[in-house]
Amino acid sequence: MTIEINKNVVKDYLTSLQAEIIESLQLVDGENFLIDSWQRKEGGGGTTSILEGGNVFERAGIGYSCVTGSKLPKSATDTHPQVVNRKWEAMGVSLVFHPHNPFVPTVHMNVRFFVASKPGEADIWWFGGGIDLTPYYTFVEDVIHFHRTLKNTLDPFDKKLYPIFKRNCDDYFLLKHRNEARGVGGIFFDDFTDNNFKYCFELIKAIGSSFTKAYLPIVQKRKDNKFSNKERDFQLYRRSRYVEFNLLQDRGTLFGIQSKGRVESILMSMPPLVKWSYDWKAKKGSPEEKLYTDFLPPKDWV
Amino acid sequence: MTIEINKNVVKDYLTSLQAEIIESLQLVDGENFLIDSWQRKEGGGGTTSILEGGNVFERAGIGYSCVTGSKLPKSATDTHPQVVNRKWEAMGVSLVFHPHNPFVPTVHMNVRFFVASKPGEADIWWFGGGIDLTPYYTFVEDVIHFHRTLKNTLDPFDKKLYPIFKRNCDDYFLLKHRNEARGVGGIFFDDFTDNNFKYCFELIKAIGSSFTKAYLPIVQKRKDNKFSNKERDFQLYRRSRYVEFNLLQDRGTLFGIQSKGRVESILMSMPPLVKWSYDWKAKKGSPEEKLYTDFLPPKDWV
Numbered sequence: 001m002t003i004e005i006n007k008n009v010v011k012d013y014l015t016s017l018q019a020e021i022i023e024s025l026q027l028v029d030g031e032n033f034l035i036d037s038w039q040r041k042e043g044g045g046g047t048t049s050i051l052e053g054g055n056v057f058e059r060a061g062i063g064y065s066c067v068t069g070s071k072l073p074k075s076a077t078d079t080h081p082q083v084v085n086r087k088w089e090a091m092g093v094s095l096v097f098h099p100h101n102p103f104v105p106t107v108h109m110n111v112r113f114f115v116a117s118k119p120g121e122a123d124i125w126w127f128g129g130g131i132d133l134t135p136y137y138t139f140v141e142d143v144i145h146f147h148r149t150l151k152n153t154l155d156p157f158d159k160k161l162y163p164i165f166k167r168n169c170d171d172y173f174l175l176k177h178r179n180e181a182r183g184v185g186g187i188f189f190d191d192f193t194d195n196n197f198k199y200c201f202e203l204i205k206a207i208g209s210s211f212t213k214a215y216l217p218i219v220q221k222r223k224d225n226k227f228s229n230k231e232r233d234f235q236l237y238r239r240s241r242y243v244e245f246n247l248l249q250d251r252g253t254l255f256g257i258q259s260k261g262r263v264e265s266i267l268m269s270m271p272p273l274v275k276w277s278y279d280w281k282a283k284k285g286s287p288e289e290k291l292y293t294d295f296l297p298p299k300d301w302v
Numbered sequence: 303m304t305i306e307i308n309k310n311v312v313k314d315y316l317t318s319l320q321a322e323i324i325e326s327l328q329l330v331d332g333e334n335f336l337i338d339s340w341q342r343k344e345g346g347g348g349t350t351s352i353l354e355g356g357n358v359f360e361r362a363g364i365g366y367s368c369v370t371g372s373k374l375p376k377s378a379t380d381t382h383p384q385v386v387n388r389k390w391e392a393m394g395v396s397l398v399f400h401p402h403n404p405f406v407p408t409v410h411m412n413v414r415f416f417v418a419s420k421p422g423e424a425d426i427w428w429f430g431g432g433i434d435l436t437p438y439y440t441f442v443e444d445v446i447h448f449h450r451t452l453k454n455t456l457d458p459f460d461k462k463l464y465p466i467f468k469r470n471c472d473d474y475f476l477l478k479h480r481n482e483a484r485g486v487g488g489i490f491f492d493d494f495t496d497n498n499f500k501y502c503f504e505l506i507k508a509i510g511s512s513f514t515k516a517y518l519p520i521v522q523k524r525k526d527n528k529f530s531n532k533e534r535d536f537q538l539y540r541r542s543r544y545v546e547f548n549l550l551q552d553r554g555t556l557f558g559i560q561s562k563g564r565v566e567s568i569l570m571s572m573p574p575l576v577k578w579s580y581d582w583k584a585k586k587g588s589p590e591e592k593l594y595t596d597f598l599p600p601k602d603w604v
Contacts, residue, residue: 050580177559240572247549248559257479257550264581276572278352
C-alpha cells in the first residue's frame with residue numbers, strides 16, 4: 001500500500017514550526033524578530049524572520065520558503081540525476097543563530113521536503129534536514145546534552161538513524177580546504193524516504209520539536225558568561241570559517257544562489273561581524289587550542 | 303619565426319615586481335610586511351607577504367607563487383578544455399589591499415603566466431591578469447585617474463586592448479546573484495597570446511609597473527580623510543560583497559582551493575573585518591546611495 005504524499009500538511013507544519021521557534025527565541029532574547037514576506041518571480045515565496053542586534057543574539061535568522069521551478073540547477077542534478085527535466089517544489093525551514101556571547105555556540109537547523117514531478121509518472125520525493133552546533137568556547141556537558149537530545153529524538157524511530165545521521169553530519173560539515181570540522185556536528189540527512197511519507201514526516205516533526213530542547217538550555221546556561229576582547233576576537237575569527245563553509249561548500253546556499261533564490265534570505269546565515277587573520281594559530285595549552293584539539297575532531301559524544 | 307617561451311625570465315620578473323610593490327607600500331604605510339615562504343606538497347611554492355593592522359592598510363596581501371601539477375582542477379578545464387591531461391605550471395603575483403580609511407578604495411591586481419605541456423607537443427601557454435578598484439566613498443577624479451593610467455599603459459601596445467580589457471573586467475567582476483558590480487572595474491584579461499611571447503611579456507611588465515601609478519596617488523590623497531562610524535560601517539558592510547564574489551565566483555580563488563593550494567595564501571584576499579546586515583538599503587540622496595547609482599553601474603571613465 002502506498003501512502004500518498006501531502007504537500008499541504010508539510011507546509012502547514014513548517015510555518016507553525018517557524019512561528020514556534022520565533023516565539024521561544026523572543027522570550028530568551030527580549031527583542032522581536034522582523035518578519036519579511038517575499039515572492040519569487042520564478043515561482044513560490046517565503047517568509048524570512050530576522051533579529052539583528054538583540055540582547056542575546058547578534059544575528060538570528062529563520063526562514064520558511066516554498067519555491068517551485070521547471071528546471072533544477074546544477075547543484076541539485078549533480079547529486080540527484082534522477083530529477084533532471086522534472087518540475088520541482090522545495091519547501092523548508094532553515095535557521096542560523098549567531099549569539100553575541102562567545103560562550104554560546106552558533107546553531108543551524110534545516111528541515112526540508114522536496115518533490116519532483118512529471119505527468120504520468122509517480123512523484124519523486126524526499127525529506128532532508130539536520131541540526132548542528134558550532135561553538136567557540138565550549139563545555140563538554142553542553143555538547144553531550146546537544147547530541148543526547150538528538151539521539152533521544154531519533155531512537156524511537158530507529159536506533160540505526162542517529163549513528164548514520166551523526167556520521168553524515170561530520171562528513172558534510174568538514175571544511176575540505178582546511179580539513180577541519182565546522183563545529184561539533186549533530187545530525188544531517190538527505191534523500192530520506194524510509195518506509196513511507198507518514199513515517200518520514202513524523203521524523204521531521206520530531207526533529208523540528210527537538211531544536212529548542214537541544215539548543216536553548218545551552219543558551220540559558222552560558223548567555224551571561226563574562227567575556228573579554230580576547231574571546232570576542234576569537235569568535236569573530238572563527239566565524240570566518242562559517243562564511244568559508246557556507247559560500248564554498250554548502251549545498252543549500254549554492255542551490256539557492258544558482259536557482260536565483262532571494263539573496264538576502266539565503267545569506268541570512270552569514271555572521272553579523274567576521275574577522276580574517278593571516279595564518280592565525282592558537283597558543284599551546286590555551287582555551288582556543290582546546291577547540292581544535294578536543295572539540296572539532298569528530299568523536300562520539302553520547 | 304616562433305619565439306620560445308622563457309619561464310625563468312617570467313619568474314624573475316614576478317619576484318622583482320612583488321619586492322618593488324612591497325617597498326612602495328611600506329613607504330606609504332610605515333609598517334613592514336611579514337614575508338612567509340612556503341612549499342606545496344604537490345609541486346611548487348611561493349612567498350606570501352602580508353601587512354595586517356598597518357597605519358594605512360588594515361590588511362594588505364601580496365603573494366608570488368609558482369605551482370605545478372599533473373592534472374588540472376575542474377575550474378581550469380571547464381574554461382580551457384584544450385589543457386586536459388597536460389602537466390601544468392602556473393605562476394603569478396596577486397595582491398589585494400584593504401585600507402583602513404573608507405575613502406581609500408580596495409585594490410586588486412593579478413598578473414599570471416600559465417604553461418601546459420605534453421611530451422612531443424608544443425607548449426600551450428597564455429598570460430592573464432588585471433587591475434581593478436573597489437571604492438566605498440569615492441571621487442569621480444580618482445576613478446578617472448585610475449582608468450586613464452590603465453588606458454595609457456595599454457595604448458602603446460594596441461589601442462584596441464583597453465576597451466576590450468575594460469569590458470572583460472566589468473563582465474568578470476559582476477556579482478551575478480546581486481546583479482551588481484564589485485567595484486568600478488579596471489582591466490581584466492585571460493588567455494592572452496597576441497603576437498608572440500615577447501610582446502605578451504612586455505605587456506604584462508607594463509601592467510605590473512602601472513600598478514603603483516594607478517593606485518598610490520589615490521591612497522596619498524585620501525588616506526587622511528576624516529571619517530566616522532557611519533562611514534566605517536558602510537565600508538565593513540560593502541566588504542561582504544568582496545567576500546561573496548571571491549568565494550562564490552572568483553576563478554583564481556576557486557582554482558586555488560580546488561587545486562589544493564595553500565589556503566592562507568589564497569584567502570589573504572579576504573577583508574580583515576566584514577559585516578553582513580539584512581537587506582540593507584542606502585538612504586535616498588546619501589553618499590552611500592551614490593556608490594550604487596553613480597559608480598557601480600559600468601560606464602566609460604576615460
